[in-house]
Amino acid sequence: MRGLKGKVAIVAGAAPANIGGATAIRLAEEGMLVVAADLNEAAAQSIVDQILASGGTAVAGGFDITDEASYKGLIDFTVERFGRLDGLFNVAADLSPDTFGRDHDVTSVPLDVWQHTIDVTLTGYMHGIRHALPIMIERGGGSIINTMSSAVWAGETEHVAYQTAKSGLVGLTRHTASLGGKKGVRCNLLSPGVILTRAALANTTEEFRNDILASVRSPRLGDPDDLAAMVAFLFSDDASYVNGQSLLVDGGANFT
């Protein structure tokens, strides 16, 4: 991809064998200087170790996306360490059994699950944009990506808090694209379909995966590297006229 070498990216939600982790590795392969960040700093560090072993440049950052001061601290750390910020990939989510597993339908979702899901997936993403955008505008350019889900387009009958929080990212993305666009900062929305992360492989049955495969136009299910490739494109100069868009990387799933 053009225009990535030497630029600086934060991947906010990077752990082994997940979408953020694969993306951090891909961006480093493209020559970007990467801050791999996660609530689980040890997980982010293991991504960094992998990047360093391959000759790339990366540092790990621990942060809590629900805490504005923590996200600001991560961004400040990045600029202090690398002198600039060009790409921000908001990809964190709480898909734990305690949160996602209790996120049922609108008649029964516990209010603590509802609130925490919005805090992580919507307000948390806003925290990052709020502090990254002025830095990018001052330098005259940048690219921000928010991660949604094809579950929203499908209108699943469970995970109401998740779908609601993710839906809010449409407005946040379009607003940010308008605010930053004339000043060279683009903001786009990425919707993965079912992606076989390590957790997805562990938590789904073969029968479920076969059902999903039957609804997908492609001959296989998605891999974290499929999303990493799209992020690399959206951060690159090749995507300089792509702004405010919602991009689905879901193998052409029929349910969208």
Ligand SMILES: NC(=O)c1ccc[n+]([C@@H]2O[C@H](COP(=O)([O-])OP(=O)(O)OC[C@H]3O[C@@H](n4cnc5c(N)ncnc54)[C@H](O)[C@@H]3O)[C@@H](O)[C@H]2O)c1
């Ligand atoms: N895997 C899929 O099939 C799929 C499908 C649709 C959408 N998505 C979306 O893609 C993104 C990545 O998904 P994934 O499958 O790689 O998920 P994942 O759970 O493996 O990764 C999310 C990361 O966010 C981190 N995180 C959780 N709470 C945090 C907090 N408070 N502060 C900072 N980090 C926190 C987790 O530690 C984890 O490493 C998510 O936004 C998810 O909603 C994934």
